[in-house]
Amino acid sequence: MTKTANSKIANVTSKRPTKYDATRTRVSAKMEGEKEEKGQAVADQPKLLSGGNPQIAKGYGDAPVQAYIAAMPGWKSAVGRHLDQLIMRAVPEAQKAVKWNSPLYGMEADVWFLGIHCFAKYIKVAFFNGASLSPPPPVESKMENARYFHIHEKEEIDEAQFSDWVKQASQLPGERM
Template identity: 70%
Template sequence: MAQKPKEAAQPPLLSGGNPQIAKGYGDAPVQAWIAAAPGWKGDVGRRLDALIERTVPGVKKAVKWNTPLYGVEEGAWFASFHAFDRYLKVAFFRGAALDPLPPVGSKQKDVRYFHIHKDDPFDEAQLADWIRQASQLPGERM
């Protein structure tokens, strides 16, 4: 009797619906994070990933701390996003240097955030401008 192929196990979801994805470099772990993100968070993650790729051709990617990271050079990151219960938090590691400032401050003086909530439209042109500006600044080594 032929066995049914096993379905790939979905990664566990951490608090806020953030997928638990093993640390890894390149596009594959980022795509695994996006695929595992529940519902609207995965959809927004796909939009963000595509926007970053269009805005910064050749962008470097990784997943660390269950968070997709984006950089111009390996190991130095300009932005990330992370799932929370009610929003996706886009982090700009040198966000205090962006003009205009992303709206949400941080305990870290250089970091600024942009929150994307379910069903809230967001200005892709403004987000692309922040991404472009952030990609031209020194990345955060982590």
């Protein structure tokens, strides 16, 4: 060891512990434990992006879509589950994926007819070729062909109309993404 290292060790070992040091050590250990507990809880839950949209890793199939739905905050999770059931009942052969933190539904690989996205006060269902649906979903888009259906808390979904839109959308050309 060098002389500097020896003097540092000597300085550390020569200091007598005080009552203050013991209290500070207990408080520091408690705070570290709380940070670990909070960190673990946060690590187990997907991060919510702006507006409360869950951040879910890109993936294909049902599992990432179900992870997204489970991570949707509050009332949106139950509505997301219901939407997924309606979509799969209307078009059982639909393929699923999560891309750009949104569940997507399509009829062929990487060609999607519908996407779901969480916002602070509503869920947006995007029909990528929605302008061709009859009747078109109510919310216009800046994109020429897209139309949206917004679902707010405690709002009833017209299941027959929604299912009809899904069936129509699945038969139209999808959006390659």
